Amino acid sequence: MRIPIFAWLILASGWAHAQNNIVAYEHWLDELDAVGQRTLVPITSGGTIAITAADISVDQLSLGLHRIHFRVKDDNSAWSSVLHRSFYISSGNSVALISGEYWFDQLDQTRVPFSFGQAENIDITIDPVATGLDLGLHRVHYRIKDSESQWSAVISRTFHLQSNEQVNLTLLRYWSDNASGYPNDMTTMAIEPEVEVWDVIDEVEFCTWQNTGNTNVYFQLKDDHSQWSSVIKRIFDIDLVATGPDAVGSITGPILVPTNGTVTYSVPVVPGAANYAWTYPAGWTVIGGSSGDSITFETPDDFLNGQVTVTVSNACGQSGPSTIDVVLDDTGLNAVSVAEDIQIFPNPSTGQFILLPNNNAPIEHLTIHNATGQLVQDIHPAQSDRLTMDLSDEANGLYTILISQENRQTKMKVMVQH
Incomplete structure (x- = not known):
């Protein structure tokens, strides 16, 4: 031939x-x-x-x-x-198409056969089983065999395997440098809170970029299944290169905080800020404004003193933190504090306190903690009928005392006022 x-x-x-x-x-x-x-x-x-x-x-x-x-x-x-x-x-003979096979990506050692009615011409739909593949982009390859055992050329198609669960967007990255490798002006920003649909245009900042004027900008989004989208290109007229947000001002809000109450803290609006991140004492519950310049909490029935802190950020960096110390509002303590069978007096005091158990259970161990929870004294008393505690060298404020007696532990609070 x-x-x-x-x-x-x-x-x-x-x-x-x-x-x-x-x-x-x-x-x-x-x-x-x-x-x-x-x-x-x-x-x-x-x-x-x-x-x-x-x-x-x-x-x-x-x-x-x-x-x-x-x-x-x-x-x-x-x-x-x-x-x-x-x-x-070809042989020159009339041949029929008799079967086919498909495989995914580079997995050509695990080809899957499929069959159909024999014919010289076919129009078929196959339903490949993608079990075991990771989420994201893949390629499926298939080919057809004829009655002379000859295979056709391989036909390939690209597809995206996605989860049936709700998918939220978590991260955006964008750049203008389209050179191979990692772009020099890659900018990455978290999407907080995570959302299904997001308006990129409202959030983009061009940080320390060299380019201004009409610029090709490339975008890519990541979801909460760690899958990246394809790259999208848009032309932007960049008239200003951005920087990080301005400094955070002082937090406004109560220092003395009641139990089982509602308190609100705020800072002046920070120019250039896209996100406000608040931290607060354990046990507090946010009931409003968790990512803005104002936040509202519901306090528990008991808590250790601590701090409320805020930092602000945008795609170009962050600023802060700004902090306010918060103290349990327990200034209405009686002169004698009583917890079951234990008394502490006087309370408040300039630093000298007397602890008096009213039962026969010995005080085995006693620890004293300041407003931030730091241990300031650790006592194993020699006697159990009367104990003097000296906090004269400690700063003003509220202190928590943990008292161990046999199989019970008692927590009491005292106020030092020099």
């Missing part, structure tokens, strides 16, 4: 600088390019050749898809790059 090659025009202008003359070409089939397998064809010297009727024997080839390769040589003995064309060798 021989194949004809029609109207293949090859120019010699692909070589550099001066015009070269083509003096020969050679061809080979598939991977048969070893010495002795290539066929050299001398030609009359010229700047172009047109291969219009080259009969090439393919008797040694099997049925199915193959490739033929060409290259030309000039009068300086330099070879051109290789050109190639695909062709199909």
Whole structure:
């Protein structure tokens, strides 16, 4: 069997600088390019050749898809790059399509067969089973076999495997430098709170970018399944390069805080801030404004003193923190504090307190903590009938005393006022 090659025009202008003359070409089939397998064809010297009727024997080839390769040589003995064309060798008989197979990505060792009714022409729909694939972009490949056991070329399609659960956006990144590798002006910002749909235009800041004016900007979003979107390009007229937000002002709100109450803290609006991040004592519950310049809490029935803190941020950085100390509003303590069978007096005091158990259970261990929860004294008393505690060297404020007696623990509070 021989194949004809029609109207293949090859120019010699692909070589550099001066015009070269083509003096020969050679061809080979598939991977048969070893010495002795290539066929050299001398030609009359010229700047172009047109291969219009080259009969090439393919008797040694099997049925199915193959490739033929060409290259030309000039009068300086330099070879051109290789050109190639695909062709199909059939038996000439009428064949039927009988089955197919598919696989995902590079998993061609786990090909999955599928069947259909035999026919010379088919129109089928396959439903590949993607179990075990990670979420995100993938490729499915499939091919068809005929009644002579010859396979078709491989056809590929790209698809995105996504979760059936609700997907929220968590992170945005964008850049203008489209060079390969990590862009020099990559800007990353968290999406807080996470949302299903987000208006990117309202939040974009161009931090320390070198470009202004009309600029290609590339965007990519990440969801809470750690999947990145495809890259989206938009043109922006950048008239100002942004920086981080201004400094955070002082927090306004109560210092003395009641139990089981509602308290609100706020800061002046910070120019350039996209997010406000608040921290607060354990046990407090946010009931309003968790990400703005104002926040409202509900306090528990008991808590240790602590701090309310806020930092602000945008895509270009953060500023802060600003902090306010908060103290349990327990200034209405009686002169004698009583917890079941234990008394502490006087309370408040300048630092000297007397602890008096009214039962026969010995005080085995006693710890005293300041408003931030830090341990300031750790006492193992020698006697159990009467104990003097000295906090004269400690700062003014509320202190928590944890008292251990046999199998019980009692918590009491005292106020130091010098």
